[in-house]
Amino acid sequence: MSEAIVVTDGLTKRYGDQLAVNDVSLTVRRGEVYGFLGPNGAGKTTTLRMLLGLVRPSRGRATILGARPGHPAVVARTGALVEGPGFYPYLSGRDNLRVMARYQGVAEALVDDALERVDLSGRGRDAFRSYSLGMKQRLGVASALLGDPELLVLDEPTNGLDPAGMADMRRLIADLATHGRTVLLSSHLLGEVQEICHRVGVIAHGRLLAESTVAELRGASTVYVHAEPLDQALAVAMKVAGDDAVRLQDGGVHLELDAGRVPDLARELVASGVDIHGISPAERSLEDVFFEMTAGERPDLPEGSGG
Amino acid sequence: MTRHDIEPTRAVAQSVGVRGLAASTSAEWLRLRTWPAVWVLVGVWLALNLTFAYVLNYIAYATGSGNFGTGEVTAGLLADLLPEAIPRVYAGGLPMFGGAIMMILAALAVGSGFGWGTWKTVFTQRPSRLVAFGGTLAALAVVLVAILAAQLVLDFGAAMLIAAVESQALDWPDLGELARSLGGGLLISGMWAAAGVLIGILTRSPAIAVGFGLVWSFVVENLLRGVANLISGLEYVTDALPGTAAGSMAGALGPAAGSGGDAAPGVLTVLSGGESAMLLTAYTVVFLVVAAILVRRRDIA
Numbered sequence: 001m002s003e004a005i006v007v008t009d010g011l012t013k014r015y016g017d018q019l020a021v022n023d024v025s026l027t028v029r030r031g032e033v034y035g036f037l038g039p040n041g042a043g044k045t046t047t048l049r050m051l052l053g054l055v056r057p058s059r060g061r062a063t064i065l066g067a068r069p070g071h072p073a074v075v076a077r078t079g080a081l082v083e084g085p086g087f088y089p090y091l092s093g094r095d096n097l098r099v100m101a102r103y104q105g106v107a108e109a110l111v112d113d114a115l116e117r118v119d120l121s122g123r124g125r126d127a128f129r130s131y132s133l134g135m136k137q138r139l140g141v142a143s144a145l146l147g148d149p150e151l152l153v154l155d156e157p158t159n160g161l162d163p164a165g166m167a168d169m170r171r172l173i174a175d176l177a178t179h180g181r182t183v184l185l186s187s188h189l190l191g192e193v194q195e196i197c198h199r200v201g202v203i204a205h206g207r208l209l210a211e212s213t214v215a216e217l218r219g220a221s222t223v224y225v226h227a228e229p230l231d232q233a234l235a236v237a238m239k240v241a242g243d244d245a246v247r248l249q250d251g252g253v254h255l256e257l258d259a260g261r262v263p264d265l266a267r268e269l270v271a272s273g274v275d276i277h278g279i280s281p282a283e284r285s286l287e288d289v290f291f292e293m294t295a296g297e298r299p300d301l302p303e304g305s306g307g
Numbered sequence: 308m309t310r311h312d313i314e315p316t317r318a319v320a321q322s323v324g325v326r327g328l329a330a331s332t333s334a335e336w337l338r339l340r341t342w343p344a345v346w347v348l349v350g351v352w353l354a355l356n357l358t359f360a361y362v363l364n365y366i367a368y369a370t371g372s373g374n375f376g377t378g379e380v381t382a383g384l385l386a387d388l389l390p391e392a393i394p395r396v397y398a399g400g401l402p403m404f405g406g407a408i409m410m411i412l413a414a415l416a417v418g419s420g421f422g423w424g425t426w427k428t429v430f431t432q433r434p435s436r437l438v439a440f441g442g443t444l445a446a447l448a449v450v451l452v453a454i455l456a457a458q459l460v461l462d463f464g465a466a467m468l469i470a471a472v473e474s475q476a477l478d479w480p481d482l483g484e485l486a487r488s489l490g491g492g493l494l495i496s497g498m499w500a501a502a503g504v505l506i507g508i509l510t511r512s513p514a515i516a517v518g519f520g521l522v523w524s525f526v527v528e529n530l531l532r533g534v535a536n537l538i539s540g541l542e543y544v545t546d547a548l549p550g551t552a553a554g555s556m557a558g559a560l561g562p563a564a565g566s567g568g569d570a571a572p573g574v575l576t577v578l579s580g581g582e583s584a585m586l587l588t589a590y591t592v593v594f595l596v597v598a599a600i601l602v603r604r605r606d607i608a
Contacts, residue, residue: 053431071435089423103334
């Protein structure tokens with residue numbers, strides 16, 4: 001779990017005087033689902049392209065599966081879907097995958113399995129150009145799955161999918177992870193990342209703002225106490241949770257407190273004669289954290305391009 | 308990006324490269340031979356060739372119209388329509404019309420991949436960029452050879468039919484001359500296809516590539532050749548243009564040796580056969596090397 005299979009060090013891409021990606025250093029460990037989270041235009045796609053060897057960094061370096069991006073030995077062990085699946089419009093979905101199977105030198109028989117996994121078997125013989133956005137996206141994922149790669153780099157894999165398709169895609173990704181594959185996916189959907197990713201990197205304006213587990217990012221859970229008298233409740237709360245973990249807000253007391261210590265808090269409050277009207281856990285969503293993090297962030301330079 | 312854990316040895320890299328080239332060629336061949344655009348272009352070229360090399364000339368001969376109706380000229384016209392004449396007729400349409408078709412084909416095959424995003428997909432499969440690009444070139448070469456072979460078969464069919472209808476003796480062409488003619492045709496087509504590959508890569512757009520290529524081969528070169536008559540020194544440039552080399556190759560193989568048939572448009576006699584062969588080869592190599600460098604170095608958007 002701890003072996004790093006993607007490492008970037010100060011990765012930077014400059015287009016003219018625009019910094020699309022600015023000094024990004026991230027680490028993806030073997031077997032995890034890593035969410036690359038950021039608004040549109042934050043530099044997610046450009047970073048992924050650099051990891052796949054499609055785009056040359058202006059500065060910094062990346063190591064992927066132990067070698068430089070784009071090295072054939074690395075590319076063979078990586079499955080990729082990059083911003084909008086690119087296939088031959090006149091070929092059927094199945095024939096498109098046959099072409100890619102030939103490029104990879106893997107058996108064409110694997111194509112039907114891949115179509116099956118993304119639920120496209122029924123439409124495999126229709127021309128790619130007749131596909132809906134969601135179907136194109138699923139074909140892109142099927143192509144990434146060909147050859148059973150160790151590492152999957154998926155750029156907005158749920159883009160264009162309907163809710164059922166999104167749920168299927170999340171299940172597929174979770175399934176890949178349980179089978180020991182590593183998944184690096186980008187998304188602008190916080191709920192999705194919160195649900196399936198072990199760790200996340202938050203990027204905005206080309207800069208990596210944070211990198212940690214979802215739980216760490218969301219921080220300690222908070223507890224809201226509505227009790228009277230307020231000053232006495234505050235004193236008890238400070239005794240239980242520590243002076244710095246307590247603040248007065250909304251006519252009650254907010255504590256940063258582990259959920260397991262709520263009974264202690266209740267007991268102390270009752271013992272000191274405070275009337276408790278309510279104690280409720282208030283968990284921050286990743287969305288709250290994300291907006292807090294990106295609100296203060298202003299680009300040092302004109303906003304980066306590239307999704 | 309200095310040292311890394313996995314750097315295959317040179318020998319391994321080479322064997323991976325050979326296998327990758329074979330894999331890439333078969334992949335690209337699969338998608339080219341199922342592409343309707345390829346079949347349309349092949350059909351257009353074969354129809355053009357048949358029409359202008361045989362059908363129209365035969366009608367002119369059979370009706371005795373045009374060409375002042377002198378017996379000598381009509382006899383020459385018939386001579387060019389018989390199997391024996393194939394070596395000098397075969398490459399006549401290639402410098403301009405056939406070449407333009409080959410260029411369009413190559414520019415479409417290479418340029419479309421940028422708009423469709425298929426280069427991006429291909430470059431994330433397994434083969435390195437150069438190997439994958441090499442596979443595209445190899446598959447295009449297969450298509451090219453197939454087109455030239457189909458044209459040869461069609462020409463023989465037409466010529467034999469005319470010989471039979473006109474009760475002419477079936478004289479077979481000299482095999483050496485035929486081989487020379489096929490080689491010349493391959494050099495001309497290969498050069499124009501290589502030009503198509505380069506502009507397809509340069510412009511990253513099939514439409515611009517095709518438009519630019521056609522304007523160059525049909526308009527710019529002819530204008531330059533026209534102006535070269537007025538400005539001394541310019542002919543050194545125009546004598547070395549791709550179209551001049553292609554036209555001179557057809558001219559060296561073609562009707563100059565034969566009888567009364569008019570040379571097709573674009574057929575020139577500026578350079579000798581040897582000179583044009585060298586120039587065509589040089590252009591083909593330069594176009595492909597520049598294209599390969601661009602493929603290897605540029606970011607794929």
